[in-house]
Amino acid sequence: MLATFVQAIDFEEERLFKGNAGTITIRVLSSTDISVFAPTITGFLNTNPELNVEYLVVGSADINTLIRQSPEQYDIVISSAMDLQLKLVNDGYALQVDTIIHPEWAQWRQSLYGFTLEPAGIVINKQHFSNIKAPTSRQEMIEVLRENPDTFKGKIATYDVRQSGLGYLFATQDARDSETYWRLMEIMGSLDAKLYCCSGEMIDDLSTGDMAIAYNVLTSYASARADVADEIQWILPSDFSNVMMRTVLVSKQTEHRKSAIAFVRYLTSLAVGNPTAKEFALPSLRNAATQGSVISLEPGLMIFLDRLKRRTFLNEWESAIIQ
Amino acid sequence: MSSSVNVSGSLRRRMALSLVIGVTVLTVLLFFIIRLYATQIAQQSQDSILRASVTSMLDAAAIRDGEVAMDIPYSSFSMLSTPEDDRIFYVIYQDGDLLSGYDNLALPEVHSDGSVVFRSINFMDAPVRQVSASRVLSGLNTPVLITASVAQTQDNLAVTLRQITRNAAIIVAGFFLLAMLFSVWATSTAIAPLERLTHSIARRGPADLSPVARPVPSEMVPLVSSLNNLMQRLSRSLDQSEDFIAEAAHRVRTPIATVRSHAETTLQRVDKEENRRALRAMIRAIDETSRAAGQLLDHAMITLRASQLSAEEIDLVELMQEMVRSLNPIAEMKDIELRFQFDSRVYINGDPILIQNAVRNLIDNALKYSPAESVITITVRKNPKPSIVVNDHGPGFLHDEKTGLTDRFARGRNSSGTIGSGLGLTIASDVASAHNGSLTMDNNKEGGACVTLSF
Numbered sequence: 001m002l003a004t005f006v007q008a009i010d011f012e013e014e015r016l017f018k019g020n021a022g023t024i025t026i027r028v029l030s031s032t033d034i035s036v037f038a039p040t041i042t043g044f045l046n047t048n049p050e051l052n053v054e055y056l057v058v059g060s061a062d063i064n065t066l067i068r069q070s071p072e073q074y075d076i077v078i079s080s081a082m083d084l085q086l087k088l089v090n091d092g093y094a095l096q097v098d099t100i101i102h103p104e105w106a107q108w109r110q111s112l113y114g115f116t117l118e119p120a121g122i123v124i125n126k127q128h129f130s131n132i133k134a135p136t137s138r139q140e141m142i143e144v145l146r147e148n149p150d151t152f153k154g155k156i157a158t159y160d161v162r163q164s165g166l167g168y169l170f171a172t173q174d175a176r177d178s179e180t181y182w183r184l185m186e187i188m189g190s191l192d193a194k195l196y197c198c199s200g201e202m203i204d205d206l207s208t209g210d211m212a213i214a215y216n217v218l219t220s221y222a223s224a225r226a227d228v229a230d231e232i233q234w235i236l237p238s239d240f241s242n243v244m245m246r247t248v249l250v251s252k253q254t255e256h257r258k259s260a261i262a263f264v265r266y267l268t269s270l271a272v273g274n275p276t277a278k279e280f281a282l283p284s285l286r287n288a289a290t291q292g293s294v295i296s297l298e299p300g301l302m303i304f305l306d307r308l309k310r311r312t313f314l315n316e317w318e319s320a321i322i323q
Numbered sequence: 324m325s326s327s328v329n330v331s332g333s334l335r336r337r338m339a340l341s342l343v344i345g346v347t348v349l350t351v352l353l354f355f356i357i358r359l360y361a362t363q364i365a366q367q368s369q370d371s372i373l374r375a376s377v378t379s380m381l382d383a384a385a386i387r388d389g390e391v392a393m394d395i396p397y398s399s400f401s402m403l404s405t406p407e408d409d410r411i412f413y414v415i416y417q418d419g420d421l422l423s424g425y426d427n428l429a430l431p432e433v434h435s436d437g438s439v440v441f442r443s444i445n446f447m448d449a450p451v452r453q454v455s456a457s458r459v460l461s462g463l464n465t466p467v468l469i470t471a472s473v474a475q476t477q478d479n480l481a482v483t484l485r486q487i488t489r490n491a492a493i494i495v496a497g498f499f500l501l502a503m504l505f506s507v508w509a510t511s512t513a514i515a516p517l518e519r520l521t522h523s524i525a526r527r528g529p530a531d532l533s534p535v536a537r538p539v540p541s542e543m544v545p546l547v548s549s550l551n552n553l554m555q556r557l558s559r560s561l562d563q564s565e566d567f568i569a570e571a572a573h574r575v576r577t578p579i580a581t582v583r584s585h586a587e588t589t590l591q592r593v594d595k596e597e598n599r600r601a602l603r604a605m606i607r608a609i610d611e612t613s614r615a616a617g618q619l620l621d622h623a624m625i626t627l628r629a630s631q632l633s634a635e636e637i638d639l640v641e642l643m644q645e646m647v648r649s650l651n652p653i654a655e656m657k658d659i660e661l662r663f664q665f666d667s668r669v670y671i672n673g674d675p676i677l678i679q680n681a682v683r684n685l686i687d688n689a690l691k692y693s694p695a696e697s698v699i700t701i702t703v704r705k706n707p708k709p710s711i712v713v714n715d716h717g718p719g720f721l722h723d724e725k726t727g728l729t730d731r732f733a734r735g736r737n738s739s740g741t742i743g744s745g746l747g748l749t750i751a752s753d754v755a756s757a758h759n760g761s762l763t764m765d766n767n768k769e770g771g772a773c774v775t776l777s778f
Contacts, residue, residue, distance in 0.1 A: 081358050090410045109408040176397055300401030300413045308393040308415070308425040 001186035013057035022052035030078035056099035075254040081165030083301040094249040108297040114245030115271035118220040119309030128212035157214035171302040241292030325386035342506035361487040370576030373454035386462030405479035412727030532558035618746040634672040658695040665703040681754035692717030719766035
């Protein structure tokens with residue numbers, strides 16, 4: 001019965017990582033691609049061979065729904081949507097782990113642990129910018145788009161903030177920081193910007209040349225893609241850039257408390273250490289490329305999840321970008 | 324001299340105990356007051372932030388395009404950040420219909436007059452502080468009542484309270500220690516005048532019955548004035564007694580002497596043998612009475628003086644020499660030789676009148692019991708103790724009655740036929756003990772009594 005119910009969920013990716021003597025299986029619900037996270041899980045299983053890790057990938061908004069529906073099904077939750085993760089903790093879905101020592105700024109309630117620092121930036125297709133100076137700030141991007149409407153019409157990519165939790169987080173933080181965001185959205189809307197669910201797909205379309213410029217893309221994804229390094233280039237806006245933390249929490253209803261905590265401890269110790277790319281494919285907390293402002297883990301994040309606030313924000317966003 | 328006093332408790336202990344109990348009660352009270360007060364302040368600060376949060380939410384409510392829009396500012400929640408990462412919950416109602424937030428967060432009764440309602444409840448298994456307020460929007464045809472409520476867990480408050488409790492405990496412990504030291508100081512300060520008075524009275528000579536002149540605290544005035552009063556009465560009474568004894572001696576001795584001289588004269592004139600015999604018996608009885616009266620008065624005087632011994636330095640040799648000289652005529656009448664000897668000058672502190680009196684009684688005794696033509700030796704010795712020894716050649720003491728002889732009116736069995744009141748040895752013994760000395764009675768090997776008065 002239960003198995004069929006689990007089967008019914010449409011995961012984007014799923015893989016069972018087996019330890020050498022794996023008996024207990026911990027289920028990790030994550031918004032991070034398997035390819036990015038596989039080295040870390042392998043490293044974890046090397047030190048904990050008695051465990052298996054079932055890694056299930058789904059969008060950050062779906063993670064929120066799944067956990068609230070059946071919290072007992074999952075042991076670990078990893079997501080890039082900091083606001084949704086924080087609200088899960090606030091609403092009591094996370095286990096408080098007092099034994100993990102982690103920097104104060106990168107954790108909330110000893111329950112939610114940030115383990116990456118990933119700035120959002122502008123990614124361009126180099127070919128399209130052979131004759132145009134690549135923008136280094138939002139203001140320059142607005143000017144570039146305004147001066148070359150024909151080049152960029154239909155070739156601008158950004159998150160569909162209605163679908164993507166991470167996109168919504170970046171958009172709301174942008175809107176908090178500066179009014180420039182709305183001017184940028186308006187001009188992107190006037191040039192028929194294409195909306196995406198995920199950073200990965202935006203980078204795919206940028207590398208083929210279908211898209212010329214993408215806004216608010218995780219630069220960590222762009223820099224991790226060695227296969228497209230020749231076609232694309234990522235830029236951190238010089239005015240400001242928001243830095244997101246991927247966060248992990250242990251489900252309060254986990255049946256494998258010790259194993260789940262061991263997993264989080266392994267992950268957080270990697271994050272504060274100096275991991276090699278083989279161990280940890282994401283930018284750790286000691287990542288130097290963090291000249292942006294780290295989105296802090298605080299209750300303010302939950303404001304944009306409010307129904308009324310979200311409706312107001314999305315109305316404004318839609319009227320700017322869908323014209 | 325140290326007569327026993329009934330003791331009931333100790334003033335110092337009673338005072339220290341009341342101070343300790345008082346300080347302890349105050350300390351405990353202080354601890355709870357500080358804690359209560361600090362708790363209130365901590366709760367007030369949480370309340371004021373919650374009030375600001377709910378107010379800023381309500382301020383953001385507006386009617387836009389015919390419906391309620393609420394662009395809640397980021398600060399509404401971010402201002403609720405605490406070091407302990409407290410959880411926050413909220414709910415917004417429009418005329419009783421859920422608009423947004425946690426639908427299971429119950430609302431208290433909120434009046435629409437802008438008042439803010441605080442309460443402490445449990446929500447999602449955690450104690451929370453909830454603040455609720457409402458606001459009327461009048462953009463539509465009918466006014467709309469928006470009610471908002473924000474609740475926050477109290478983890479940070481609990482941590483603050485723990486710190487406050489610890490600090491309060493430290494402060495209060497310090498206060499307790501200081502108060503204890505103060506109590507010790509206060510107790511000894513309060514007791515000090517009493518101790519000074521005690522010392523000044525204890526240090527006094529026995530004859531010093533002057534009133535206490537040193538200033539005393541007002542609380543001790545009744546005691547000291549009673550004491551002064553008592554001493555004054557005692558002094559007066561002692562003076563009166565002394566006067567009375569002196570007066571009595573005079574009043575008793577003179578008539579007796581007169582009667583005796585009359586009897587003597589009559590004896591000269593009477594020729595009849597049986598009348599003469601009766602008169603001699605009468606004279607003898609008068610002598611006995613005179614002597615007894617004299618000794619009784621002496622004894623009274625000695626008792627009086629011994630109780631308030633006024634010591635001065637006296638030269639025993641000189642004193643004794645003078646006395647032997649004065650007694651010589653009486654001795655010669657009985658054909659007895661008084662021989663005085665000393666090895667060196669001896670000085671002691673004592674009452675010369677008492678000592679003279681004691682020794683006169685001893686010599687009197689010796690004169691009474693010594694046979695004629697015998698020698699009574701009075702020796703003053705310096706070693707081993709300053710002492711005066713009277714040796715005679717009388718019958719001596721009976722062995723079994725030496726100790727009892729110093730009792731009042733006790734007379735030896737071999738005293739019949741001699742005049743005596745039985746007070747002589749008693750007086751000598753009293754004088755000896757008034758000077759912290761002793762009186763020993765013994766018999767010489769070659770016969771005769773040997774009485775030693777040593778100091």
